[in-house]
Amino acid sequence: MSRLPKEPVKLVPVPSTNKIPERDIGQSPILECRHLGIDFGGLAAVKDFNMAIGRTEIAGLIGPNGAGKTTVFNLLTKVYQPTRGSILIDGQETSRMNTVQVNRAGIARTFQNIRLFDKLSVEDNVKIGLHNQIRYPMWDGILRLPSYWKKEKLAHESAMELLSIFGMEDLAGHQAGSLPYGAQRRLEIVRALATNPSLLLLDEPAAGMNPSETADLMENIVKIRDTFHIAILLIEHDMNLVMGICEGICVLNFGQIIAKGTPDEIKNNPVVIEAYLGKGNKGNKGNKKGGK
Amino acid sequence: MDFLTLMDYLIRGLSLGSIYAIIALGYTMVYGIAKMLNFAHGDVIMVGAYICFFTMNRVGAMFDPETQALAAAVAPALAGVLLSMVVCTVLGVVIEGLAYKPLRQAPSLAVLITAIGVSYFLQNAAQLLWTSSPKYFSPIVGSGQVQAGPLTISHVILVTIVACVVIMLALTFFTNKTKMGKAMRAVSEDKGAAQLMGINVNRTISMTFAIGSALAAIAGVLLCSAYPTLTPTTGSMPGIKAFTAAVFGGIGSIPGALLGGLLLGIIEIFASAYISTQLSTAVVFGVLIVILLVKPAGLLGKTVREKV
Amino acid sequence: MTSLKTMKKSTRTSFLTYAMVVVAFVIVQSLRVFKDGGVGAVLEGQLIPICAYITVALALNLVVGVSGELSLGHAGFMSIGAFMGCAMASALQDSVTLAPLRLAISMIFGAVLAGLFGFLIGIPVLRLNGDYLAIVTLAFGEIIKSIITNVYLGVDKDGLQFSFLTDRNQLAEGGIALIKGPMGVNNSARISTFVAGFILVMITLIVVFNLVNSRAGRAIMAARDNRIAAESVGISVTKYKMMAFVTSAALAGAAGTLYGCSQVTFTATKFDFNTSILILVFVVLGGLGNMWGTVIAAAALTILPEALREFADYRMLVYAIVLILVMLATNNPTIQSGLSRLIQRLKAGKGGEEQ
Secondary structure, three states, rough: OOOOOOOEEEEEEEOOOOOOHHHHOOOOEEEEEEEEEEEEEEEEEEEEEEEEOOOOEEEEEEEEOOHHHHHHHHHHOOOOOOOOOEEOOOEEEEEOOHHHHHHHHHHEEOOOOOOOOOOOOOHHHHHHHHOOOOOOOOHHHHHHHHHHHHHHHHHHHHHHHHHHOOOOHHHHOOHHHOOOOHHHHHHHHHHHOOOOOEEEEEEEEOOOOOOOHHHHHHHHHHHHHHHHHHHEEEEEOOOHHHHHHHOOEEEEEEEEEEEEEEEEHHOOHHHHHHHHHHOOHHHHHHOOOOOO | HHHHHHHHHHHHHHHHHHHHHHHHHHHHHHHHOOOOOOOOHHHHHHHHHHHHHHHHHHHHOOOOOOOOHHHHHHHHHHHHHHHHHHHHHHHHHHHHHHHHHOOOOHHHHHHHHHHHHHHHHHHHHHHHHHHOOOOEOOOOOOEEEEEEOOOOEEEEHHHHHHHHHHHHHHHHHHHHOOOOHHHHHHHOOHHHHHHHOOHHHHHHHHHHHHHHHHHHHHHHHHHHOOOOOEEEOOHHHHHHHHHHHHHHHHOOOOOHHHHHHHHHHHHHHHHHOOOOOOOHHHHHHHHHHHHHOOOOOOOOOOOOOOOO | HHHHHOOHHHHHHHHHHHHHHHHHHHHHHHHHOOOOOOHHHHHHHHHHHHHHHHHHHHHHHHHHOOOOOOOOHHHHHHHHHHHHHHHHHHHHHOOOOOOOHHHHHHHHHHHHHHHHHHHHHHHHHHOOOHHHHHHHHHHHHHEEEEEEHHHEEEEOOOOOOOOOOOOOOOOOOEEEEEEEEEHEEEEEOOOOHHHHHHHHOOOHHHHHHHHHHHHHHHHHHHHOHHHHHHHOOOOOOOHHHHHHHHHHHHHHHHHHHHHOOOOOOOOOOHHHHHHHHHHHHHHHHHHOOOOHHHHHHHHHHHHHHHHHHHHHHHHHHHHHHHHHHHHHHHHHHHHHHHHHHHHHHHHHHHHHHOO
16 A cells, blocks of 8 residues: 655745844844755755844754754855855855864854863863964974963963853863763853854754753853854754744755744744644644744 | 787786785775774785695695696695685684774774784784795696787786686675675674664674685785795785775775776886886885875775764 | 972873983983993993984874874884984084084984975875875885985085986095995994983973973864864864874984984884884883873883893784783773773772771
8 A cells, every 4th residue: 555645845935034133134144045055965955045144143943853954054164065055154155165264254063963072171172162262373382482371371261261151160170071961062062152153053052951951051042142242043952942042943844944934933834833743733733842 | 118018017917916906805895894904914814825835835745746646736725725714714703803893992093003913913923933034835826827829827827817806706796695795785884773683793794804814815825826935024015005905996895906906916017117126116105195185085985974 | 299289280291201201311321421331231222212212102192192193104204314314414524523513403404304204295194084094104104115225315525416226326536425225324423322312302292292282282182082073163174183293203303313323324124114013012002192101111112122132032922912902901991991990999909908
């Protein structure tokens, strides 16, 4: 008995840019993706991805597993080079940039499967994030010239200040790999912040955290945005977090954007509900992910 | 340069290349499945050659070449090859079990250093057992020649090329058609998934080492038939060159090992003929470096993306 | 000792390592000066090679332990330093009469050339990773060996003469053949001294420790621990791997000059794959990234075989077994947990006896 061919997902027409929050409206977006796409072995993992993020916006990227969310992050940070389309950071074309240059242009990220420098101390992890912020030549380090002592002192102070965002100063001397899971996630955020980004990408920041940790995290994400005046784009499955702090949300399914809008618009969008829960489950909406 | 000399070099290159290809197969299979560079593979070749050498001497002495001409010609060679294959197979499995299996989860640097340790162990054990003074290996098929038109081809060269073709066909059949071969391919794709499908990963890896080491024994016999001086370090340079061949062709790929081996053999023979004998090794390694720069995955290899 | 305890761990380690080397030097040097017969003929002959091997082992540890890439061709850099440095020393024989100054110039020359080679080799090599990188460094080591074996270099009043593969140099009277192909180098004077070796070891330690505990060193270790994460925070991985590789090559070159200038004669085959492995054994036994361990391992393993000549046949066999066992013990989870339990039990046993 063969199943009926699945109906193609109906795509609602979406504008090429989000509704950028009011306070950012007068300014150009910090990030703009135009018709972004990548193929893996002939299969389009992401296609025609259009998105803009305001300068101080907290935006969310959601979608079912395998929708291509992390692939979008990898495209933005040039871990993968896009097959099609363009990415503009602060109006600057990035087609010729690599991961390192994209970071210097202002994008910092965390990873879904945590990637810390496990064998180094918490403080060193943050100092490595400060690599391009506090600079001195290799020789000054080897010869221990005055600039070495000055810059190292500055690096230590900055690292401690950044760690204090999450109250992690006491852990500075610990080995990063020995930290508990939640602390590792927080350290990754601190390390990313140390690179002085204008856009912070968080890949499932609340994964593996308990509800009270998640609540703290939500507060801290907003605090980071307010202190540093930066934009944040996050991938998250915890809908309380997404609906609670994101101002604009973009829903991805099968590599394509199926909806964009404010949390309220997304919550009530039938296409989104269908993508998450499948057809015929409309009566149960809000039971699973999807609602508050 | 005249055509005849050119053909002669080409055939010698093919013969040397066939030996490299057989050794490269061992490297490539082990690398494909265990994701490790078995540095000691070259020294297994040396052990195989020694075993064959001693067996041939022993068995050869049992027959009288006057009265039992056929037996005296065939029996020592056959016994030598078979016994060296058996010993090398056991050796390969033992090495894997003792030195590599405990390091399945370890960083590749640790595994590589261990493999270098095993290589050194085999070389020095051979030196203690059999001394470092060279043994002179007599070709397993005698020193006869055939005349093919204007070309003279020695039996050793013929046998080497034929052996390579046979092994290649047999291995292709094995990996594509048999259950064990399919298990090997599954393990090389994804160890975890293969295990979940009920494949015994440890046994599959041992099996790969066994096959690779048996091939190394054959390669050792052929190598020493062509280049008769046998010392405890005989295997190390051909081993490294064969690894170069495996990388050249694309590591993990069986046709790649054949292609890489043959090309490398031809390049080496021509380099020593037309550039300089002393620099032929340097030329071979130079080729490796150029290949890795232009095509990091080798001629027939696939690039694998790291998952982020 | 309280001040030692309050120090940062990395500072304390480097301080203790410096102290260890200085103390060892003072003891050996005072024995040589004040005691009849000095430290004995066997050790006396090994003093400079020990310093050279310590230096090159520290240099290799910078690549293997700190930068996390396996180099199997470090003897090649030593070789460049030895040949070019000694050629320089012979060429300067008349113009620079002060031997220590001549040695210093030669060492710097050897280091710069080896560093330059390290850079040229690093361009292709550092684009690769893991086993490929190791095998290519091995290939380069062999290439360097086969090239140097075929180099003929001479100097006379008209300048340098160079030929390759066959000796076509026609030196005028009074000219010196600096490098004689497979015959290697004959030194006109052995200008290396133990003091120079000690200074080189100290400089190497300072360079390695200060590099590791600086911005560049952190970047090198970040690239080692997680390449993608390092790039994501704006660290150019290739640049910092190159920095470690070139620094290491230059230090190995200086060690080569020190070694070369202590020998009456040597050939390129002295610096073959086996020497690269020997240096690797020092590093592995001393501990990856562990500098004081490397110093001890290099010194001990250079003296031991000379002291135990009757066991020379078994030496390499024992090295091989030790190499395998150390790797198994440090990397197998079962053995590791077993060892730590054993240590705990021993400690507990000790505590029990004291009570």
